[in-house]
Amino acid sequence: xxxxxxxxxxxxxxxxxxxxxxxxxxxxxxxxxxxxxxxxxxxxxxxxxxxxxxxxxxxxxxxxxxxxxxxxxxxxxxxxxxxxxxxxxxxxxxxxxxxxxxxxxxxxxxxxxxxxxxxxxxxxxxxxxxxxxxxxxxxxxxxxxxxxxxxxxxxxxxxxxxxxxxxxxxxxxxxxxxxxxxxxxxxxxxxxxxxxxxxxxxxxxxxxxxxxxxxxxxxxxxxxxxxxxxxxxxxxxxxxxxxxxxxxxxxxxxxxxxxxxxxxxxxxxxxxxxxxxxxxxxxxxxxxxxxxxxxxxxxxxxxx
Amino acid sequence: xxxxxxxxxxxxxxxxxxxxxxxxxxxxxxxxxxxxxxxxxxxxxxxxxxxxxxxxxxxxxxxxxxxxxxxxxxxxxxxxxxxxxxxxxxxxxxxxxxxxxxxxxxxxxxxxxxxxxxxxxxxxxxxxxxxxxxxxxxxxxxxxxxxxxxxxxxxxxxxxxxxxxxxxxxxxxxxxxxxxxxxxxxxxxxxxxxxxxxxxxxxxxxxxxxxxxxxxxxxxxxxxxxxxxxxxxxxxxxxxxxxxxxxxxxxxxxxxxxxxxxxxxxxxxxxxxxxxxxxxxxxxxxxxxxxxxxxxxxxxxxxx
Numbered sequence: 149x150x151x152x153x154x155x156x157x158x159x160x161x162x163x164x165x166x167x168x169x170x171x172x173x174x175x176x177x178x179x180x181x182x183x184x185x186x187x188x189x190x191x192x193x194x195x196x197x198x199x200x201x202x203x204x205x206x207x208x209x210x211x212x213x214x215x216x217x218x219x220x221x222x223x224x225x226x227x228x229x230x231x232x233x234x235x236x237x238x239x240x241x242x243x244x245x246x247x248x249x250x251x252x253x254x255x256x257x258x259x260x261x262x263x264x265x266x267x268x269x270x271x272x273x274x275x276x277x278x279x280x281x282x283x284x285x286x287x288x289x290x291x292x293x294x295x296x297x298x299x300x301x302x303x304x305x306x307x308x309x310x311x312x313x314x315x316x317x318x319x320x321x322x323x324x325x326x327x328x329x330x331x332x333x334x335x336x337x338x339x340x341x342x343x344x345x346x347x348x349x350x351x352x353x354x355x356x357x358x359x360x361x362x363x364x365x366x367x368x369x370x371x372x373x374x375x376x377x378x379x380x381x382x383x384x385x386x387x388x389x390x391x392x393x394x395x396x397x398x399x400x401x402x403x404x405x406x407x408x409x410x411x412x413x414x415x416x417x418x419x420x421x422x423x424x425x426x427x428x429x430x431x432x433x434x435x436x437x438x439x440x441x442x443x444x445x446x447x448x449x450x451x452x
Numbered sequence: 453x454x455x456x457x458x459x460x461x462x463x464x465x466x467x468x469x470x471x472x473x474x475x476x477x478x479x480x481x482x483x484x485x486x487x488x489x490x491x492x493x494x495x496x497x498x499x500x501x502x503x504x505x506x507x508x509x510x511x512x513x514x515x516x517x518x519x520x521x522x523x524x525x526x527x528x529x530x531x532x533x534x535x536x537x538x539x540x541x542x543x544x545x546x547x548x549x550x551x552x553x554x555x556x557x558x559x560x561x562x563x564x565x566x567x568x569x570x571x572x573x574x575x576x577x578x579x580x581x582x583x584x585x586x587x588x589x590x591x592x593x594x595x596x597x598x599x600x601x602x603x604x605x606x607x608x609x610x611x612x613x614x615x616x617x618x619x620x621x622x623x624x625x626x627x628x629x630x631x632x633x634x635x636x637x638x639x640x641x642x643x644x645x646x647x648x649x650x651x652x653x654x655x656x657x658x659x660x661x662x663x664x665x666x667x668x669x670x671x672x673x674x675x676x677x678x679x680x681x682x683x684x685x686x687x688x689x690x691x692x693x694x695x696x697x698x699x700x701x702x703x704x705x706x707x708x709x710x711x712x713x714x715x716x717x718x719x720x721x722x723x724x725x726x727x728x729x730x731x732x733x734x735x736x737x738x739x740x741x742x743x744x745x746x747x748x749x750x751x752x753x754x755x756x
Contacts (some may be wrong), residue, residue, distance in 0.1 A: 158745055173460060181612075182617070182621075183617050183621050183624065185620065185624065186612055186616070186617060186620045187612065190612065195625045207676075223693040237573075239571060239572075239575060242571065244566075244568045244571060245571070246567050259707035262548075263548035264546075264549050264623050265547070265620065265623075267543060267548060267571065268543075268547065268616050268620050268623075271539075271543060271574075271578065271616050272573075272612040272616040272617075273576065274579065275578065275579060275607055275610050275611035275616060276611045276612055277610070278582045278606070278607040278612055279604060279605075279607035279608050282600050282601075282603040282604035282607060283604055284600065284604060292596035292597050292599075292600055293588075293596050295596075295600060295601065296586050296588065296596055296599060297586075297588060298686060299582060299585075299586040299603060300583060300586035300587055300588060303579055303580070303582040303583035303586060304583050305581050306493065307576050307579035307583055308485075308494065308576040308579070308580055309485075309581045311577040312490070312572050312575050312578075312579060313486070313487050313490060315572060316487040316489065316490045316572055317486075317487050319568050319569075319572075320487065320489065329533065352494060363750050393746075433609075
């Protein structure tokens with residue numbers, strides 16, 4: 149075990165979110181570009197109150213294995229992770245999928261811009277994510293081979309074997325009998341794969357060793373699951389106002405969830421024990437892993 | 453001018469299509485992978501009778517600037533271009549967009565698999581395109597910097613500044629008064645950008661010079677436009693059976709087209725003169741550019 153020095157998680161999250169938001173604003177043009185409506189739709193969802201968890205994990209992993217401050221050259225990949233996350237939310241909310249009217253208290257993209265533009269804004273965010281990761285002018289000093297590996301790992305995590313595959317399983321599982329193995333598999337793909345690859349991407353770019361990557365992968369699988377269990381619990385008992393969306397919607401829709409299959413109390417216990425296991429996965433690192441240690445607890449304590 | 457040696461374009465296209473189809477079949481798993489329905493939907497559209505024009509242009513450009521036979525290491529990028537093209541067709545056909553029931557004589561993806569899976573199959577094909585381009589095991593011998601540049605250029609051509617932007621302009625222009633500048637801009641983005649980048653990608657990977665790239669870009673802009681004018685003409689007077697989709701649909705929908713704005717006869721003349729200009733752009737190359745020269749004529753002569 150490593151001693152945990154004094155550390156203000158809230159201040160850390162706030163500072164990181166601000167730097168990421170500034171970078172996102174620099175990278176994605178506004179309505180001065182044509183087609184104005186497309187860029188407006190992309191920015192509407194990108195700046196709709198996201199907590200920037202995936203970019204923050206990416207940068208924290210880089211600092212855990214590398215120097216104490218992450219280089220600016222990592223920001224494009226960190227932001228690309230947020231583009232991909234945002235595209236997935238836009239498409240998941242579509243009428244043909246979850247048909248959600250609100251997210252984080254705001255009308256969803258297709259409610260504001262119509263279905264065609266929502267589909268295209270999602271497509272554009274996904275595509276621009278790869279454009280950003282491959283940009284030659286912004287990532288000076290990062291090894292080209294590492295950058296290709298990161299693009300490859302992120303594409304795999306986001307695609308048919310990862311997030312998109314998980315969404316297909318999720319859509320197809322609605323209304324079917326519960327099954328814990330299937331539920332774990334859905335979440336490992338749908339949420340877990342992108343959480344894990346966010347950590348790995350930061351570590352690869354910062355020159356982490358294979359053993360660093362392996363420890364971060366173990367940690368990531370666990371906090372990815374914690375994140376999902378917490379989401380499911382919040383959907384049952386969360387504060388509608390804080391969440392900015394309807395609670396109880398999973399039950400109405402007959403969705404397979406952890407509280408459904410394991411009960412609320414056991415789901416909560418499971419999440420807490422996964423957090424402790426995730427923190428032990430970080431024992432190989434020194435105090436540079438403090439943010440990741442504190443983030444693990446934050447995931448299970450969050451109320452929205 | 454360069455002499456054009458004896459060259460059998462049909463045999464060339466057939467041989468290229470076969471090698472590309474074999475590579476596509478190797479790269480994209482079938483229903484043995486989970487979720488089976490997703491891979492089934494991806495393959496359904498990928499193997500629905502595409503002519504593989506973009507991969508063929510990519511490989512032909514590589515041969516024009518490099519060695520006489522393209523290396524196998526170029527196949528992943530060539531196939532990724534077809535993944536991206538296929539995803540764009542699936543999403544364009546959706547009810548919220550063009551609402552097309554048939555393409556190349558087959559029911560469109562959403563008619564067979566439902567809207568949710570059609571959206572996700574498109575998302576997955578787009579994502580797997582980047583996965584394929586970044587794969588570390590298949591592209592041995594290609595410089596990492598060139599590979600990053602190709603990913604960057606393809607993402608830019610496919611995204612908000614290219615194909616997706618063109619589709620937004622296209623959707624928003626329906627039923628509005630015709631305007632040749634806008635029509636040219638829509639097609640430069642919607643079709644032209646991917647045609648141009650297919651040529652550039654092959655040339656970059658084969659070690660082409662900036663002046664090679666510039667000549668191929670000029671050629672690409674012109675044949676991209678030819679391709680679109682020919683498409684518009686076929687929509688008016690094409691053979692429904694050969695095309696495998698309804699003709700006359702552009703007019704019904706009030707779509708802005710070249711025959712609408714310029715008349716059929718002038719559109720045809722315009723296409724023929726663009727072909728001759730495109731062929732002159734290739735004057736800087738020797739007989740290795742023969743396939744590209746013949747392809748330019750093929751685009752204006754095609755009947756489906």
